[in-house]
Amino acid sequence: MRSAGRGRRWLRRCHDDSGALILTYVIIVPVFMLVFMVIVQGALWYLAREAALAAARQGADAARVPGAAPGAGPQAALAFAHRSASGYLLGPSASLAGPSPTGGGNTATIQVTVQGHVPTFVPGLVIDVSQAVQAPAEKFVTP
Numbered sequence: 001m002r003s004a005g006r007g008r009r010w011l012r013r014c015h016d017d018s019g020a021l022i023l024t025y026v027i028i029v030p031v032f033m034l035v036f037m038v039i040v041q042g043a044l045w046y047l048a049r050e051a052a053l054a055a056a057r058q059g060a061d062a063a064r065v066p067g068a069a070p071g072a073g074p075q076a077a078l079a080f081a082h083r084s085a086s087g088y089l090l091g092p093s094a095s096l097a098g099p100s101p102t103g104g105g106n107t108a109t110i111q112v113t114v115q116g117h118v119p120t121f122v123p124g125l126v127i128d129v130s131q132a133v134q135a136p137a138e139k140f141v142t143p
Contacts, residue, residue, distance in 0.1 A: 037121050044088065045127060048118040051085030052092070052131040059094055059112035060135040071096070073112045081114060089116040089129070098137070108137040 058080040063073025074094035081092035097111040111134045118127040 041118075041121060044120075045118050045129070047088040048085070048090075048116060048127075049129045049131060051081065051089045052114040052116055052129050053133070055081040055085065055089070055092065055094065056112045056114040056131045056133040059096070059114065060110055060133040063096055063098075063110045063112060064135050064137050066138050066140060073110065077112055077114050081116065088119070089114075090119055092116040108139070110135050110137050 055077040059073040059077025062076035073096045077094035078092060081089055092114060094114045098109050111132055113132040115130040118129060
């Protein structure tokens with residue numbers, strides 16, 4: 001009888017679930033945190049890309065008007081990036097290409113490119129974004 005009692009106690013110890021919940025949390029919580037961080041990093045990348053695109057559009061609109069100053073496009077793009085996207089687009093820079101003829105006729109194309117960095121959670125990780133907008137330069141002609 002005595003050996004049967006020991007066997008039952010040993011069997012109860014083997015099927016004891018104490019610690020299983022902690023082990024589950026040790027495995028699941030880091031996975032959820034990693035998924036959450038990837039989602040937030042993706043959102044920051046998307047916002048930085050859209051902010052760079054909006055800044056490039058502002059720069060192209062400023063550069064394409066007749067009589068615009070030579071640096072009006074990049075200045076307008078940087079002003080927009082600093083004012084509206086200071087938390088999403090880090091270290092913005094803007095450049096202007098054009099006006100250059102795009103074939104026959106009187107049309108010219110302006111291109112404004114805005115570049116910057118995305119804020120990251122991982123130290124040392126650098127994610128760059130670059131967006132370019134092309135627009136025809138406005139030119140008024142008499143009929």
